Amino acid sequence: MIRSALSYPSKKNLVLQCLRRMSSLVSTSVSEVHPGVAHVTMHSPPVNSLSLSFCQELSQNLQVIHKDKSIDIILLQSDIPGIFSAGLDIKEFTQPKERLMEFWTAFQQLYIDLYGASQTTIACMEGSAPAAGCMLALSCDYRVMTSNTKAKIGLNESLLGIAAPPWLAQQMMDTVGSRVAELSLWRGTLYAPEQALAIGLVDELHENPRERALELAVAEFQKIPRQARAASKTLTRQKRLKHFHQERQADLEHFVNFITQDAVQTQLRGYLQQLAAKKNKK
Numbered sequence: 176m177i178r179s180a181l182s183y184p185s186k187k188n189l190v191l192q193c194l195r196r197m198s199s200l201v202s203t204s205v206s207e208v209h210p211g212v213a214h215v216t217m218h219s220p221p222v223n224s225l226s227l228s229f230c231q232e233l234s235q236n237l238q239v240i241h242k243d244k245s246i247d248i249i250l251l252q253s254d255i256p257g258i259f260s261a262g263l264d265i266k267e268f269t270q271p272k273e274r275l276m277e278f279w280t281a282f283q284q285l286y287i288d289l290y291g292a293s294q295t296t297i298a299c300m301e302g303s304a305p306a307a308g309c310m311l312a313l314s315c316d317y318r319v320m321t322s323n324t325k326a327k328i329g330l331n332e333s334l335l336g337i338a339a340p341p342w343l344a345q346q347m348m349d350t351v352g353s354r355v356a357e358l359s360l361w362r363g364t365l366y367a368p369e370q371a372l373a374i375g376l377v378d379e380l381h382e383n384p385r386e387r388a389l390e391l392a393v394a395e396f397q398k399i400p401r402q403a404r405a406a407s408k409t410l411t412r413q414k415r416l417k418h419f420h421q422e423r424q425a426d427l428e429h430f431v432n433f434i435t436q437d438a439v440q441t442q443l444r445g446y447l448q449q450l451a452a453k454k455n456k457k
């Protein structure tokens with residue numbers, strides 16, 4: 176589905192046009208909402224879970240935007256009410272080895288494309304962001320979350336019988352500090368907005384995260400010279416990315432070995448059943 180949210184007469188932008196054509200196939204759309212500011216909107220019902228194709232598409236869109244010098248701020252959002260992203264598509268974890276490898280490689284690439292973006296990125300969270308949904312938010316430079324207490328954010332992997340990969344755990348540590356991250360990781364805590372703000376997992380709460388993110392982008396962030404924003408990001412993220420590239424293959428092997436264990440597969444099937452049971456009770 177294509178979003179044509181061009182709300183002002185912008186100059187012809189071939190890259191964005193190309194993105195819109197690509198986006199018409201699947202579940203992300205890109206639109207320029209203000210000069211230099213692009214919305215990347217996730218719309219993969221019911222819950223924006225990150226399947227192989229969704230990861231690949233989001234990455235592709237980000238890669239095209241990275242090359243577009245006219246865009247210097249990306250606002251990542253969802254158009255599904257109450258949901259930012261439910262994290263990785265759990266059904267992907269039960270696939271054969273070849274597919275698991277492709278899936279994890281696409282997820283790693285998404286991390287590189289979002290965390291490593293030279294543009295300023297803002298996560299506009301109007302709903303929940305568990306696990307890899309939280310990874311998307313942590314990879315952005317700034318996080319605005321709804322104040323609606325139904326929304327939750329955090330790394331709940333342990334409750335599925337798995338653990339976050341080291342690079343995601345590191346993002347959490349970098350954001351909230353080692354001890355809070357450590358407790359959050361083993362407890363699998365999902366935080367309500369006020370709690371998330373209190374520990375620094377999000378930067379702001381707002382009734383309307385999209386409106387606030389656009390205001391921040393235009394009134395505050397665009398006033399800081401673009402090259403200075405990008406250089407500051409490099410200071411804090413380059414070392415992490417370099418390490419990630421060195422460990423990427425080992426991370427892939429570790430994931431496949433871990434996720435294919437019988438005990439882990441049993442836990443994951445149980446978790447999927449819990450989700451289905453919860454839905455049937457509604």
Ligand SMILES: CCCCC/C=C\C/C=C\C/C=C/C(=O)SCCNC(=O)CCNC(=O)[C@H](O)C(C)(C)COP(=O)(O)OP(=O)(O)OC[C@H]1O[C@@H](n2cnc3c(N)ncnc32)[C@H](O)[C@@H]1OP(=O)(O)O
Pocket residue numbers: 221222224257258260261262263264265266303305306307308331332335337338339340341429430433434450451453454
């Ligand atoms: C050191 C070891 C390293 C090795 C690494 C190993 C593993 C990788 C580890 C970590 C990386 C990241 C992992 C993940 O992201 S795992 C996913 C975690 N996500 C969740 O736990 C979220 C689960 N979902 C929910 O809590 C809720 O659905 C929601 C998001 C709060 C929304 O609630 P709502 O009430 O609106 O919807 P429903 O619950 O009714 O769901 C609707 C529909 O969607 C299906 N669904 C929900 N979430 C997922 C999902 N993540 N994947 C696949 N499907 C999902 C749900 O089952 C319903 O489906 P149905 O067919 O019944 O309509």
